[in-house]
Amino acid sequence: MTDAVKPNVETTLVNLTIDNVPVSVPKGTLVVDAAKRIGIDIPVFCYHPKLEPVGMCRMCLVDIGLPAVNRETGKVETDKQGRPVINFGRALQTGCTVEVAEGMVVVGYTEKVQKARQDVLEFLLTSHPLDCPICDKGGECPLQNLTMAHGRSDSRFIFDEKIKLAKHVPLGEMIFLDRERCIQCARCTRFQDEIADDPVIGFEARGRSLQIVTYSEPGFDSIWSGNTTDICPVGALTTTDFRFGARPWELQASASLCTHCPVGCNTTLNTRREAKAGGEMVVKRVMPRQNEEVNEIWLCDKGRFAHHYAAKDDGRLTGPLVRRDGKLVAATWEKALALVAEKFEGAGKGLVTLAGGKLTNEDLYNLAGLAKARGGKALLDSRMAGGDLTAQVGLSTGSNLADLGKGDAALVVACDLEEEAPLWWLRVKQAAERGATVIVANPRRTKLERHAAFTLRYEYGHEAALVTALVGSFSPKRADLPAAVQALIRDKDVKDAGQAIAGAKDLIVFYGSEGTGLAESAALARACANLLIGTGHIGRPNNGLVAVWDKANAQGGWDMGLRPSADLAADLGAAKAAYIVAADPAGDSPALAEAVKAAGFVVVQDIRLSATAELADVVLPAAAFTERDGTFTSGERRVQRLHPAVPAYAGLRGDFAVTAQIAARLGVAQEKRLATGVFNQIAASVPAYAGLTSAALSEVREQWPVIGRGDVYYGGTTYDNKQGLGVQLPVSGDSPALTFEQPAEPAKFKGLKAVPVTRLYDRGTTVTPSAVLHPRLPGAFIALSVEDADKMKIEPGQKVQATLNGVTVEVEAHIDNSLAQGVVLAPRSFGLAIEGPCEITVKK
Amino acid sequence: MANVIGSIAALMNGMWTVLKQGLEGPVTVQYPEVKRPVHRRFKGRHFLRRYENGLERCIGCSLCAAACPADAIFVEASENTDDKRYSPGERYASTYEINMLRCIFCGYCEDACPTQAIVLGDNYEMSFTDRSQAIYTREMLLDPAAPDARPTPQKVAPGSFDRSIPDMKDPD
Secondary structure, eight states: OOGGGSTTOOOOEEEEEETTEEEEEETTOBHHHHHHHTTOOOOOSSOOTTSOOOOOSOTTEEEEEEEOBOTTTOOBOBOTTSOBOEEEOSSOEETTTOBOOTTEEEEOSSHHHHHHHHHHHHHHHTSOOOOGGGOTTTTSOHHHHHHHHHOOSSOSSOGGGOOOOOSOEESSSSEEEOTTTOOOOOHHHHIIIIISOOOOEEEESOGGGOEEEEOSSSTTOOTTHHHHHHHOSSSSEEESSSTTSOOGGGOEEEEEEOOSSTTOOEEEEEEEEETTTTTEEEEEEEEEBOBTTTTBTOOOHHHHHTTGGGSOSTTBOOSOEEEETTEEEEOOHHHHHHHHHHHHHHHGGGEEEEEOTTSOHHHHHHHHHHHHHTTOEEEEOOSOOOHHHHHHHBOOTTOOGGGOOTTOEEEEESOOHHHHOHHHHHHHHHHHHTTOEEEEEOSSOOGGGGGOSEEEOOOTTOHHHHHHHHHHTTSOOOTTSOHHHHHHHHOHHHHHHHHHHHHOSSEEEEEOOTTOOHHHHHHHHHHHHHHHHHTTOOSSTTOEEEEOOSSTTHHHHHHTTOEEOTTHHHHHHTOSEEEEESOOHHHHOHHHHHHHHHSSEEEEEESBOOHHHHTOSEEEEOOOGGGOOEEEEOTTOEEEEEOOOSOOSTTOOOHHHHHHHHHHHTTOOOOOSOHHHHHHHHHHHSGGGTTOOHHHHTOOOOOSSOOOTTOHHHHOSOBOOOSOOOEEOOOOSSOOOOOOOOOOOOOOOSSEEEEEEOOSSOOOTTTTTOGGGGGGOOOSEEEEOHHHHHHHTOOTTOEEEEEETTEEEEEEEEEOTTSOTTEEEEETTSSOOOSSSEEEEEEO | OHHHHHHHHHHHHHHHHHHHHHHSOOSOOOTTTSOOOOOTTOOOSEEEOBOTTSOBSOOOOOHHHHHOTTOOEEEEEEEOOSSSBSSSSSEEEEEEEEETTTOOOOOHHHHHOTTOOEEEOSOOOOOOSSGGGGEEOHHHHBOOOOTTSOOSSBOOOTTSOOOSSOOOOOOO
């Protein structure tokens, strides 16, 4: 993106005329962009508004003239009528590489320009296979559209001379390359280079032999690969997920949200009725939906491909199940709900509700309401704390990561941002490229460090201490601080980083869950809040705390009054009745499985039969996110709405409706018909959500770059956002106070210390049903330091037995050379029993 | 007077026509034993054709469905492999359905087809006792393979059929 089109940057305006229409645009704007702003289409192939211009395809050739300036007087020469004399160049110029200038005249309608466009297209088509009928891009293809608009009806080239190339090259497991279709615009390679910073594909050879190749092993090893298929102006890159799935014009589009991480990327679900699926409506693909404040026009591969868990396959629950004689058997809703209500009635205050973090705000509100009305506990299935602090010192209305630039800073602590929330990694990286100071604090190397001004290392367990040290480096030294903090304060990098933070105009702090359990997370969140309060970076847009939640809607959970349990096993084990919704504690950890078994009466509500559901007394089915209405609150505290894309199984409703039906039988009145009805109640009773309406969530504004709208050649096949950009919540009005807590000493263990880390591609229940991702899903693994691996003589890739919390799992040993001795990384959601730092024994 | 003669002439003319018709044979035929030939450009029920080697011409591109003004055609595509090849190239129609109750026999599907796979034949004998019988599936529409050709799916030598659409020839 050039400086000129960045939002909120004051620049001088330049006046020019494009096709006789006068226009004023900021200095530095490119001619194609200036034309786009007034609705004049200059056709392009290689130019993309998010990428640096290269002027390779020559499609944007236009006649550009500048006013003649008298060399002696320095004044613009005028003709007899007093109009400025315009000197046009002898040759046409590429509109994508020329910046606007005062008095410039751009002409795109003359025969000369039309001829140039025709010729460029004729050249491109000399070797294009024209197999549009079987091409997945056919119907939303810029080359097709521009040929129809600007091309000749015949070709002067010899068909027999068309080159024949491989049409079925698996560039990676998720992306197919058709070498014949490629027009060598380099959008994909430039995207991987400039935007994704994973330069794993590139051009090989030159001229007619030029082709796209992948340099990585496995091929196209990037979590951003799907985006290249969106911006490819032909059908050279297509996804295996959508391969021959439907023709684009047959698809219906519904606005939705990605439910995998707290970024809350806006998506469009493309659906079609399918004979193969027995005549059901099926989600055929997930496409990004433009929201320049959230995901721009991008989507990570997990968001794009890991949607099959919501599909209507054999694994989905279609009706209630009740345990009879030790077996779960089908039951009517009436009977199942009556039984649940009877048992909940009997449990009294012993009711424990556990809510998963991918539930909507409406579900969470009703669940919390039920628990509160019955005097029970409302728990959130999350291992992170700080939702109360993000409500106080989080990002406030009007924040946009795209506004961070020179003079601003972003601190990313205890978080592998690309793995935990890929889009935030992308946007923080872009902030660094605009000049923001990015400080990455993590015990091991992460990808964001390539763009960091300061890279701070600390020992696992010292997260809070490090953040406290950052405060300490500019506040009077406190003698009562622990030795670890004192040592960190004296570190030069920490000192410099602290100064950068103190001097930053705007500061956003991201904290994740790298190596932290709930207790460590609470301390870290508090320390981060202190840092922001202490340096005065609160209460203004683009300042505040962002939790990189482990669950998509954990923020919503906190806002609706749910809290993670400090000891979930104890809480579940002691429950007289447990109501577990969209969470799978038994699948997460064997210790929790025991607790679920110990609980009195267990009701599990989910879309699939989870490990916890297998232990339940009653299993209630619910509609998946693709089948229902609802809102999510992202980590940036943006409330956004998803819409149903496909019908649910007969009788299945959103979770809030099932909860409301149970509540009704217990004499608690809850909205059970419409999600928007619950949302109105949230708006009336939750202070931060006061006054919110569904209409406000559906508001849209003009966004730049302009995409969609029939001109797919400009931004790719990303969908235009017509269904709402969401609303960012204000921060609570109370002035938050500094609450210093002594950073605790990290737990010490006799043997090796295992710390939990989050991987994007895990083996959780929302990822594994997507077969398309399977080749990229690693098996269970642990990562050892070089020293420990040497000591135990473990080779990379070797199978070892890892024992955590009494559970032994066979895992593959990886070696991470940025890891300190004595520390073992144990990834979450891989079947390893890890919730926080704990001891691990590794045997060969 | 002239009026009377005129009336008699008209009467005789009419009687002559009746007499002439009475001497002609019947226009009706003993359908279904006897079938009248249809006109050359008659559009009857569709057929999905094959190449000489037995491979299906249809590549599942769905352009017929897009061209259909009555939305009578439904196509779903899948991917060919050399072990299970239905049509040349990468793509074939794994589901192909025409709802004959909706079809208006306009022939636009024929025009849209890039491989001349779908043609409207001369079969007009489509009567149903149930609406679901009006859905003609791929199996019903496909021509049988010629006696000397193999039926689909075929196992073929790798890489022998990598073009979905026959190569274009230079215009003379």
